[in-house]
Amino acid sequence: MSYTDEQPNYSSYSLDELTDALKHIDKESYPERVKQIESLIAEKGGPGYLNQRVSTAAPTDDAGFVKTVQPHFLGSGKEYFSIWIVNLLLSIVTLGIYSAWATVRNKRYLYSNVELDGHRFSFLAQPIQILIGRAIGVGLFALYYVLSVMSPALSGLFILALFVLTPVLVCLAVRFRMRMTGYRNVRFGFDGSYGRAFVVFVAYSLLAVFTFGLCYPLLFKKIDEFLYENMRYGNSQFSTDLSTSEYYVASLAAGGIAMVVGFIFGLLGAGAMAGLFAISSVDAEQGGAIASGMAIVGVLIMYVAVFAIAQAVYQTFIRNHVFAQTQINQVARFTSQVKVGSLLWLRVSNLLLLVGTLGFAMPWVKVRTIEYFAACTQVHLLEGYENVLANAEDSASAIADETSNIFDVDIAIG
Amino acid sequence: MIKLDARLYPQGTSSCQNVSLSLYSGGLMQLVDESEQLICSTQRDDVNITPKLGNIPREVAIKNIGMLTFESNSEVDRWLAGKDEMNPNGANAVDIAKLESSRTGILLSILLVPITLWLLFKYAIPYAAIVFADAVPDAAVELASSQTLKTLDYTLLDPSELKPELREDLLAYWQTLIERFEDVDAKQSFNIQFRASEKMGANAFALPDGTIVFTDELVILLQGDKSLLTSVLLHEMGHVYHEHSMRLIAETLVTTVALSYFFGDVSGILEFAGGVTNTVVQNQFTQDLEWEADNFALAHAKKAGISENDFAQALSKLAETIGQENEFVGVLQSHPLMQERIENAINAGKISSDKSAVD
Numbered sequence: 001m002s003y004t005d006e007q008p009n010y011s012s013y014s015l016d017e018l019t020d021a022l023k024h025i026d027k028e029s030y031p032e033r034v035k036q037i038e039s040l041i042a043e044k045g046g047p048g049y050l051n052q053r054v055s056t057a058a059p060t061d062d063a064g065f066v067k068t069v070q071p072h073f074l075g076s077g078k079e080y081f082s083i084w085i086v087n088l089l090l091s092i093v094t095l096g097i098y099s100a101w102a103t104v105r106n107k108r109y110l111y112s113n114v115e116l117d118g119h120r121f122s123f124l125a126q127p128i129q130i131l132i133g134r135a136i137g138v139g140l141f142a143l144y145y146v147l148s149v150m151s152p153a154l155s156g157l158f159i160l161a162l163f164v165l166t167p168v169l170v171c172l173a174v175r176f177r178m179r180m181t182g183y184r185n186v187r188f189g190f191d192g193s194y195g196r197a198f199v200v201f202v203a204y205s206l207l208a209v210f211t212f213g214l215c216y217p218l219l220f221k222k223i224d225e226f227l228y229e230n231m232r233y234g235n236s237q238f239s240t241d242l243s244t245s246e247y248y249v250a251s252l253a254a255g256g257i258a259m260v261v262g263f264i265f266g267l268l269g270a271g272a273m274a275g276l277f278a279i280s281s282v283d284a285e286q287g288g289a290i291a292s293g294m295a296i297v298g299v300l301i302m303y304v305a306v307f308a309i310a311q312a313v314y315q316t317f318i319r320n321h322v323f324a325q326t327q328i329n330q331v332a333r334f335t336s337q338v339k340v341g342s343l344l345w346l347r348v349s350n351l352l353l354l355v356g357t358l359g360f361a362m363p364w365v366k367v368r369t370i371e372y373f374a375a376c377t378q379v380h381l382l383e384g385y386e387n388v389l390a391n392a393e394d395s396a397s398a399i400a401d402e403t404s405n406i407f408d409v410d411i412a413i414g
Numbered sequence: 415m416i417k418l419d420a421r422l423y424p425q426g427t428s429s430c431q432n433v434s435l436s437l438y439s440g441g442l443m444q445l446v447d448e449s450e451q452l453i454c455s456t457q458r459d460d461v462n463i464t465p466k467l468g469n470i471p472r473e474v475a476i477k478n479i480g481m482l483t484f485e486s487n488s489e490v491d492r493w494l495a496g497k498d499e500m501n502p503n504g505a506n507a508v509d510i511a512k513l514e515s516s517r518t519g520i521l522l523s524i525l526l527v528p529i530t531l532w533l534l535f536k537y538a539i540p541y542a543a544i545v546f547a548d549a550v551p552d553a554a555v556e557l558a559s560s561q562t563l564k565t566l567d568y569t570l571l572d573p574s575e576l577k578p579e580l581r582e583d584l585l586a587y588w589q590t591l592i593e594r595f596e597d598v599d600a601k602q603s604f605n606i607q608f609r610a611s612e613k614m615g616a617n618a619f620a621l622p623d624g625t626i627v628f629t630d631e632l633v634i635l636l637q638g639d640k641s642l643l644t645s646v647l648l649h650e651m652g653h654v655y656h657e658h659s660m661r662l663i664a665e666t667l668v669t670t671v672a673l674s675y676f677f678g679d680v681s682g683i684l685e686f687a688g689g690v691t692n693t694v695v696q697n698q699f700t701q702d703l704e705w706e707a708d709n710f711a712l713a714h715a716k717k718a719g720i721s722e723n724d725f726a727q728a729l730s731k732l733a734e735t736i737g738q739e740n741e742f743v744g745v746l747q748s749h750p751l752m753q754e755r756i757e758n759a760i761n762a763g764k765i766s767s768d769k770s771a772v773d
Binding site for chain 1: 423424425426427428429430464467468469470471473480481483510513514515519520522523524526527528530531534538554557558561562565659663666667670671672675676691
């Protein structure tokens with residue numbers, strides 16, 4: 001047997017054979033061979049062949065991936081807790097002023113501990129940007145609140161104005177979130193136009209309302225489409241191909257399951273109440289009091305359960321779909337394998353942790369959530385991921401010379 | 415001199431290269447690539463050093479060169495903080511990272527966070543609300559009150575269907591009482607109104623400018639009994655006297671903002687926990703305000719020519735209309751438990767009758 005480690009003569013391969021070889025080669029052990037095959041494919045198929053092939057390939061087809069990597073969270077709940085609690089105390093004793101600095105430290109810790117392909121993400125916002133945004137947010141909220149007291153008619157106008165302004169605020173918020181995320185010294189970005197945002201958020205919202213909710217899944221799809229299509233990593237645009245029917249299936253599944261669970265809870269509750277009244281007929285007054293207390297607890301639990309289940313179902317469907325259908329051109333494709341059961345368990349256990357510790361478990365809750373989603377995510381890097389260009393302001397390290405852009409504030413509205 | 419391996423992400427692309435970094439005392443830093451070629455030589459003061467945080471790699475942005483990241487140790491951290499033989503104290507006065515990693519800092523925080531939060535919500539915010547309520551100009555208070563009444567008239571309230579004689583009788587009866595209170599605080603005026611409201615049922619409410627509204631349903635429930643109605647009037651005057659409307663506005667505003675900024679950026683189901691906390695905190699405020707109004711009514715009962723028991727009776731009649739309640743409900747609702755309020759009124763009656771017995 002001649003299992004030699006000699007390099008095969010790829011230059012004699014046909015295009016199909018090369019593609020096949022690329023598909024099956026052990027990419028970890030033979031990175032040079034991968035490179036050679038790719039350059040040969042590029043030669044035979046002409047320039048851009050790989051990228052064309054990738055963008056038309058079905059998501060399950062892994063041809064053309066340089067490698068598949070998984071994000072990991074490298075931090076620890078314990079370390080994050082100490083950062084979180086100290087910053088929380090400082091925020092409280094400074095009556096909230098320091099909270100902008102606290103937010104930056106918290107987010108930096110979480111972002112910088114997410115590692116992908118040996119490189120970490122970074123959170124790039126300056127506290128002052130967050131502070132200004134919060135000041136604007138508080139100002140708007142206070143204005144609304146005072147107006148609602150002084151003159152309900154004016155506050156109605158204010159709500160209307162806010163509804164019309166929502167597209168602008170959403171664009172600013174998403175833009176901020178993307179621009180403040182860096183990976184390999186290149187910022188993400190968002191170029192959604194206000195006009196298009198207006199169509200999506202105002203026109204489709206109204207459509208959904210006037211069709212008695214029938215168009216809500218369509219609205220959700222349009223929103224996601226608008227958000228993902230306008231994102232970019234450096235100068236590499238995201239592209240996405242979402243299907244309306246997936247959104248209807250997800251919404252119907254979530255709504256249907258919520259209704260079934262709600263119905264079962266209702267039956268159980270009615271049964272329990274009847275039983276309680278039967279037992280306590282001796283002391284009707286006390287029985288009534290206990291029953292009304294239990295009814296309230298029961299309704300609360302039901303509300304949480306129904307909400308949690310519906311959300312887990314919807315999010316599972318939609319995240320998996322969006323990840324499968326979205327790519328960063330010439331940089332990466334994605335796979336998401338969230339499961340309803342495990343996501344539901346994550347949400348419920350997180351809530352129990354928080355309630356049981358009176359909120360002290362918040363850092364672990366965040367770490368668990370990040371770890372869960374990291375484990376469900378795979379990133380397929382495409383040829384060219386190392387050569388993403390960033391124009392001057394998209395270099396994360398360029399922060400020093402960047403005069404703070406007036407639009408780069410995190411306007412904090414619910 | 416400290417020498418360490420680092421990663422350089424050159425400006426303008428997503429590429430990355432391994433470099434060697436040399437840090438000299440005095441602040442000079444030099445960067446060479448793998449073939450020992452000098453990439454740049456610069457001063458600590460000319461680069462942007464991201465503050466230390468936990469164990470994440472340090473980041474240094476060098477103008478026009480790119481982003482440098484490297485694992486650090488205490489020696490490297492000291493150099494980055496500007497501490498070396500020539501400058502042992504460094505430039506940074508406050509070292510948050512040190513606080514975040516010190517056992518004392520963490521334990522102290524665990525202890526102080528609940529205490530300071532409690533102090534904040536129990537004392538600081540209510541106190542600030544009082545200051546705010548005092549500062550609101552009268553014109554704004556009047557505008558707010560008239561607008562609120564207009565809106566309520568439009569939505570929940572209908573013109574009173576009580577017999578005009580009954581209304582006039584009550585108003586005449588209360589005239590002297592009101593004058594006496596207006597004497598105490600010359601600035602304050604009261605204006606009593608009657609409205610029918612099926613939706614509100616038996617109820618009375620006060621607007622911040624001193625307008626007090628009784629529903630027909632309340633007058634009927636208390637069978638037009640002047641003493642009982644007066645006790646309710648006193649409770650509402652307590653709300654006005656203590657400027658509760660404006661205080662509640664300030665408290666709600668500040669609590670909502672504070673909770674979202676301290677525990678902000680939670681999503682999904684966690685918001686539910688946050689929402690419950692907000693409701694509980696705010697209900698605590700309104701409950702406190704109700705107690706204050708109750709105690710105002712009880713303290714001024716004698717002066718108004720009624721007894722504390724009249725208030726207890728009025729509350730008992732109202733309690734019959736709202737049915738059973740228990741302590742769990744108490745946390746989630748804005749008014750204190752009726753049973754406790756009735757007991758409070760009866761106790762106040764006992765104390766004052768004991769006093770008059772001694773006198």
